[in-house]
Amino acid sequence: MAQVLTTTTLWPHQMAPHHQPHYFTSPLAGLQPHPPAPAPLSVSFSLLSALPADIIYEITDYLSNTEVLKLQLVSRGLRRKLPIQRLNSIHSHKTYFLCQDGIRKLERIARIPRLAKRVTHITFDLESPYVGLLKRYWCISTAMGYPQETRARMQRWYHNHMRRSLTLPSARRIKDKSLRASGLKRILKRMFTGHGEESGSLRTKNREAEEEAEEEEPTKYEDAFHEIFTLFEVHLTSLYLKWQDKAEILERITSAFRSLPNLQILEFKRTDITKEDPSVMLKIWREYNPELAWLLKKNPEIEDGDLPWTDWFSREALHSHLWEAYPSILFCAAQAKRRIKEVRVGTLSTEYPKSGAMISFFEPYHARISDTTGRQATEAELNSWIERHAEGYRYTFSGLRRLELCLDEKEREGYHREYFEVSPLFTDTIRTVEDLVVWKVQGSEVRREENTTPKEFVVPTTMNLEKLRRIELGKVGITLRGLKAFLLTNKETVKEVVCGEGTFGHSVVEKEEILDFLEQTRDNMGLENIEVDFLVGNQYRRLIDEKKYFLSVKIHGNWRDQAFCGFDIGLKYRFTTISGEDTMQSHWVRKHSYEEFVKFIAVTDVQEHFEIQ
Structure with missing residues (x-):
């Protein structure tokens, strides 16, 4: 070990500029090369901010509006180098749903003078971004008409959701004692009937056999669908505030308009959210329906499992005429x-x-x-x-x-x-x-x-x-x-x-x-x-x-x-x-x-x- 310690080693302050530093682990581990740690993000951002303005102009030509908006958050220096015409065009046109949450977004923009002076065109979407459930009897009857495979997947998803709710405590859990007891029985059965010596492949085969046996048995899909409906119903309550005083709403919009000195164009439209691209539709639903967003985050297989769950939803009748x-x-x-x-x-x-x-x-x-x-x-x-x-x-x-x-x-x-x-x-x-x-x-x-x-x-x-x-x-x-x-x-x-x-x-x-x-x-x-x-x-x-x-x-x-x-x-x-x-x-x-x-x-x-x- 002494020989190892006495080997000629150039430390960083002793090296010439052309020398490449050597990195070693502990002497006990021998002379094993250790790759340098990656540079911190702050270093990368500082290098990006140091680029000339004309290079940054060229980079922004290949970026979308969303990416340019993210780029301006890197640093103040970088934001000052971004093309002002591009930023003005991005911020000049804003679209808001004519609802409480949409008006709050308008008010936030109006409170930032740097952004408010860029707004020249506002579009109000008269559609409602909030969703609600259709009638229970319609949803259940529709689900009973799904193919056998789809109904089985919906039932399995609900059982998996209940297992997670029982094993992972949450304040948002559905407090249904009967469901909790039945779920607990299934968990205990799995814990005490398994054999520790069986291999993973054997357990997988047994699980598949059990699922096939369950599918062959007469399944009460309707009961599961009622519980699924109740689950969605719990997570789709109190999603919006109704317009109690329309005069007060107009005062808020007027106040926001006073802070937009260059407003010149007003536009009205009504989009059918359900006919938009599914990714766009779900993005809007998550943004304006926080409880639904939480449910989808905790249960990603709702979307990944190709389940027709959106058939049960309807747009809330809160749209503006x-x-x-x-x-x-x-x-x-x-x-x-x-x-x-x-x-x-x-x-x-x-x-x-x-x-x-x-x-x-x-x-x-x-x-x-x-x-x-x-x-x-x-x-x-x-x-x-x-x-x-x-x-x-x-x-x-x-x-x-x-x-x-x-x-x-x-x-x-x-x-x-x-x-x-x-x-x-x-x-x-x-x-x-x-x-x-x-x-x-x-x-x-x-x-x-x-x-x-x-x-x-x-x-x-x-x-x-x-x-x-x-x-x-x-x-x-x-x-x-x-x-x-x-x-x-x-x-x-x-x-x-x-x-x-x-x-x-x-x-x-x-x-x-x-x-x-x-x-x-x-x-x-x-x-x-x-x-x-x-x-x-x-x-x-x-x-x-x-x-x-x-x-x-x-x-x-x-x-x-x-x-x-x-x-x-x-x-x-x-x-x-x-x-x-x-x-x-x-x-x-x-x-x-x-x-x-x-x-x-x-x-x-x-x-x-x-x-x-």
Whole structure:
């Protein structure tokens, strides 16, 4: 050992720079090389922070937004080197569920000035992120219809869960004495009936044989399913706080908006969480349902075992309606005195409820409740409330560039029109809009038959919008006469008109009306772009064999200067089969003069064209 200790050894402070240090263990272990310990994470992070800014810029080009957000948490120095444009774009658009937890997230962002000043676009998701159980009898009957193998797996999973609950004490355990006793019996049976001398492979074979024997015996799956339902029920209680006071909720949103100095875009959408990618769906459910998240963490085989457990869940009926959320959020923006440039309506899931905004009910719901009686406000009280807040609307939406409006189908029936045909707040909101996009929520086929008389136009045809340059109409069900009257009122500013297939509802437009409309717009308006689909034929047999024929016109450029104007005519045929397949056939023709364009429309029969083909 002395010889070992006296061997020539260069210690780190004695070595030349080119020497590689040798690492040894205890002398008793001999001269065995010992690899150096890995560098601490702090050292790696410091090296990363020391990189030049241009290298870090290159690195972020290959990172997702989530990874960039994680990277900025490494150190302050590294965060200062990240591209500011990338961080601004990431933080500029935020999406929140319109619920208590979503509002808390909005408030947290608003309390951080560095992040608050970057937010320019907020999307409110009207769907509920909370989940609840369906009715017990439905869940049990559905589970009893599962294949034999699936039912056996569900039963085995529940038994395994009870064993874990008995062996691992937890405050969240289900306190069911009968279940605890039966589980304890099974544990004791396994402990005292096993043989210590049998090998692992033999124990595995015995266990498999026992499981096969159990499966062969008549199994009471229904009892196990009832217990599983009770287990989920315990972990899906008190998941959310109901909106006790909607006025207080709006005050919190208004307060958060005041801390977002650059907020310019408001958007509304409704996603169907159950139709999202399963990983996205479960991520949302875990985030907003903590008790469910705990259950899944303690029982990972619920997901890994391919069990159809999500069939028992339903979204809580706490979602917000567009007719209520749309005017309420706009009211909050007006109260906070933000300068809103765009109001958008994104994708709305086709699930119930199918509700849109109403131009006759454009104030928040609490405005129609009397402060003195607590009942429905009188017309004088509502007018007084509107006068107090009208100035805020005019200031907030004075620079509105684009407004997207999804109207409720009940609007046409006079629903909620006790006070106004058009709310004064709606008039103040769109007074200076430049791009107006309007469509209507489509109801059932039965309702479509009932509402055969189209409305003249979505707003009064005499309404003059000072800066309106473009109007796009979807399925709103208006008349061609109403559209023409509105365009004549705003002929000085409107330059572009787009009308989709359902703009005129299910009313067939005659050729004389089409030609008169084109003549009036050509002579009296300076339109630069017009795209209109006229319904010229309709065969409708309730829910099946629907056939529609459209005459589409597209005119781009100055009508009077034919050298810089294009005239396109489209013949369209849409057919819906009983299986729901939607088929579209189209044929387009280009004309080089207005006279040829009009003549082709006059002599062409769209229905006959496709019948011959």
